Amino acid sequence: MAGKTLPLEPVINIIVNLAARSAVRKAFDLALLVGATTVISQEERVKIYSGISEMLEDGFTTDDRLYKAAALIFGQAKKPQRVAIGCIGTVTDIPEGGGEPVTRSETPVETFAACREANGEWYVGIYCAPITKAEHLAVAEYMEAIKPNNLYAYTTSDADVLTDAEGNIFASMKAKNYRRSIGQYSSKHDDAICAIIGWAMGAMTGTAGSAYTIAYKTEVGVETENSAGVFASSVVEKIKSNNGNVYINRGSYYDIFEEGTMADGTWFDEMIFLDKYQNDMQLSLMDLLYQNNKIAQTEAGMTQLIDAVKEACQTMNRVG
Known part of the structure; x- marks a missing residue:
């Protein structure tokens, strides 16, 4: 055998091409529950x-x-694989002009902002702690403005929504046309909205024909408002007129969530699927730019861009 050999490449040249890496698509199936807890540290968040x-x-x-x-x-009947739990932290404020630092609990907006910084995978945020109407509105305002997109889900037991009293939380959200907040009235469970959000997160499988609406679904673990007494149809209509949601029994047999609307009247399923559609299109185009040396400003290059978008469209079409 020769002491010094020559390479085989001039005779047999094998080229191995690995598939280009694509960004993992966000599943939009993770809810974040935030509350007061010592189990999770502020550092872990x-x-x-x-x-x-x-x-x-x-x-x-x-x-x-x-x-x-x-x-x-x-x-729920459709179960998500995971849930995110976030803790409410503390903030130390230093008074202007000096003085002793003051430590306080974070506002809900500060908590959601910190949780987004710690983990940006969650899609629907739910505040599982005492919260005022003004704080609800502040979180709703925050959710409208941030990117990437998130939704805010909340439960209220405020009796003002039953009479459509001036300034009730549903009417206030509706008046501001908040599209990224969904509220449920419940006198039965402090966090009743978690049930329908759990169902929705469990239904986000991305498989063919898996599109859904949250209207008329059962909230396992939550009592209907008319389970032990009268809950008038006129009250239900007042809640729904302000784009609020409520869990009721109809026809003795059907325990159903009505109607599945955001504060501005947009359907919840429209919001989540349009957000996923936008996200998938962005990543499809970014993958194309990332994986290629150049996308030419020619008809062929434009076809590549169109095909990338078309792929995302076809995926959503299969979902339904």
């Missing part, structure tokens, strides 16, 4: 759990509000 048993193992108890909210998320 957000933690992902695949079930309530993991939460118990981590130190949550069955009496914790976040645990009960997560139980609704995971307890």
Whole structure:
């Protein structure tokens, strides 16, 4: 055998091409529940759990509000694979002109902003702690302005929404045309909205024919408003006239969530699927630019761009 050999490439040259890497598409199937807890530190801020048993193992108890909210998320007919839990932190303010620093709890907006910085994968945020009407409106304003897109879901037991009193939370949200907030009236559960959001997150499979609406679905773990007494149709209509939502029984047999609208009247399913559609188109085009040396400003180059968008369109068409 020769002591010094020559390469084989002039005779046999094999080229191995690996498939180009594409960005992972956001599934829009992860809800974030934020609340007061010592299980998750402010430094960690957000933690992902695949079930309530993991939460118990981590130190949550069955009496914790976040645990009960997560139980609704995971307890629906369509179950998501994960839930994100975030903690409400503290902020130290230094008074102008000097003075002793003052430590306080974060506002809901500050908490959601910190959770977004810690983990940007979640899509629907739910505040599982005492919150005022003004704070609801502040979070709704925040959700309208941020990018990438998120939604805000909340539960209210404010009796003002039943009479359509001036300034009630549903009417206030509607008046501001907030498209990224969805509210539910419930006198039965502090975080009833978690049930329908859990169902929606579980339904976001991306498989053929998996499109859905949250209208007329059952909220497992939540009592209907008329389960133990009269809840007048006129009250239901007042809630719905302000684009609020409510869980009621109809015809004795059907426990249903009505109607599935955002504060401005847009359907929830329109929002989530349009957000996913936008995200998929952006990533398809970005993948194309990232994986190629150049996209020519010619008819052939434009065809490449169109084909990338077409792929996202076809995927959404299969979903329904």
